[in-house]
Amino acid sequence: MKNISVVGAGTMGNGIAHVFAQNGFKVNLADISQAQLDKALSTISKNLDRQIAKGALSEEAKSFTLTNLTTTTSIVEGVKDAELVVEAATENLGLKLDIFRQLDQAAPADCILATNTSSISITAIAAATRRPELVIGMHFMNPVPVMKLVEIISGYTTKPEVTANIVELSKSLGKVACVVNDYPGFIANRILMPMVNEAVYSLYEGVAGVEEIDTVMKLGMAHPMGPLQLADFIGLDVCLSILNVLYKGFGNQKYAPCPLLVNMVAAGYKGMKSGEGFYKYSQGSKDLVVSKRFT
């Protein structure tokens, strides 16, 4: 494979495009928003600079990566020569079904269509296309250039050869691939999100404050980041969408999203990407400051 198309240029799309381009693939990054595409290119450039500063990358490798990248606001244009599409648009079933119908029309007949969804059924997405055997989950972790794991989700109809192909491709990106079956939340978020939700419930019920909850989990469980900081980092809207998929998919009350999380998302407090969630983020500052709403 040489030509990859990444659809969606937000938190995950820019990282996925970065990793493929750095490994020599020609990457077309598509988004409906030109502003998101501009932001993605600037984030990729900054992240490459960070790798250079650490001595992990040369200036030549940076220009090589950037020359492998093109962008477009037309999905149809972006996928017409693709051998693999990785969709990383907003976590919403209706939106993803729409995108996959479009991809199915516009991409070459043998092109593999992968989704980076955190929780939505790969089988349902595949059923929206005329090539369900070529649809698969390729779930990268955030931040993509740093995190080693790719959770590969084999849908009910995914061809075993396609799964094997995507495993090999992930390895060629320097990642570790783990194949799992297609049930709500797969493995990563089925286990992670109940923990995040429980942390939000603990705050909501006044058991402890933001800092205390995160410190207990960081120092007590050796987690690199507390669950509330992690939720901000993932995006509170993304966490809420995943919890709703788990809740609906299993019909079990234990996955019901905490009303505080629901309120925060409704009010536009989505965590790091919106500037405030459990913590407040200001441009250029690395300090972790608890949001005034929780002090």
Ligand SMILES: NC(=O)c1ccc[n+]([C@@H]2O[C@H](COP(=O)([O-])OP(=O)(O)OC[C@H]3O[C@@H](n4cnc5c(N)ncnc54)[C@H](O)[C@@H]3O)[C@@H](O)[C@H]2O)c1
């Ligand atoms: N944030 C995380 O930590 C994380 C981790 C793993 C997987 N994911 C999954 O990755 C996907 C993307 O999440 P994100 O956090 O990058 O979201 P995000 O909100 O940062 O970005 C979503 C992007 O999709 C674009 N978009 C919306 N509709 C589109 C369309 N019709 N065509 C093309 N682009 C469109 C938006 O303009 C935006 O740039 C979701 O499925 C999410 O569940 C997220």
